[in-house]
Amino acid sequence: MKVALATCTTLPAPDADQALLVGALEDAGASVRLLAWDDPMNAPDAGELVVIRSTWNYFEDVDGFLTAEERTAKTTHLFNPASIVRQNARKTYLRDLSRRGIDVVPTEYAMKGDARSIPDVTRERGWDAIVIKPVVSAGSFSTQRFAATEAAAAQRFLDELTRERDAMIQPWMPSVDTYGERSLVWIDGELTHAIRKSPRFSGSTEAVSAAMPIAPEERAFAEKVLEPIATDLLYARVDVVRDENGVLRLMELELIEPSLYLVQCPPALARLTRAIVRRATADMA
DSSP states (O other), X not given: OEEEEEEOSSOSSOOTTHHHHHHHHHHTTOEEEEEETTOTTOOOOXXXXXXXXXXXXXXXXXXXXXXXXXXHHHHSXXXXXXXXXXXXXXXXXXXXXXXXXXXXXXXXXXXXXXXXXXXXXXXXXXXXXXXXXXXXXXXXXXXXXXXXXXXXXXXXXXXXXXXXXXXXXXXXXXXXXTTOEEEEEEXXXXXXXXXXXXXXXXXXXXXXXOOBOOOHHHHHHHXXXXXXXXXXXXXXXXXXXXXXXXXXEEEEEEOSSOOOOXXXXXXXXXXXXXXXXXXXXHHHO
């Protein structure tokens, strides 16, 4: 029973879950190795189950990453599946989810080369403080918050960003300071736990709470988001905030390489381990 955990050649930050997951899988009888997606000399072995975990630099070459994962999926089983990975790689998926009736954080897009005016966007939308980030990103790369009085700085940041990549503009949700940004973790068909985390911007670190129970309203919201694709997923993370009226809003749907906060929730680690072992054993049959 062989399992490869997909990572990258140089991790931008330590993966707190990696050692725990490797140890749990080895204890369950699996042969485990790390597989860097961006190492051309490193390819999956025949019969090896590949689980994407800490491929946290994929945004630097998203097309190369998607090609690599689709190549992997042709020779072995990949989780999450390559089709899910491609759909989730660009945060324009928020637009698709909104069309499906999901309450998402309101978003304006500024594509590469576009000339979007921050004063126009904030005036038309009635926004004060805003957050600007790339459409393809990980680890809060090039993500910044700007107060209403910082329109000039926000414009410079957006203009610089859209010289090289697509960007998105969202209102800052003040409830992040009270309710927080909640990450709802889904593993193998079940929501296992939630954590509250502090907002993270370029150059800052993320503060993470202990595991929290998932409130019924949060559970119903996450299940609605995941319902069309739930049977295809090994793992997922649904990040939510509340708007000025207390309505839950989807901030991000993480289906590629989310931190699952297994350190905070040993039962979730056990569930993920069992799910991987079951899939890897099925591959051997």
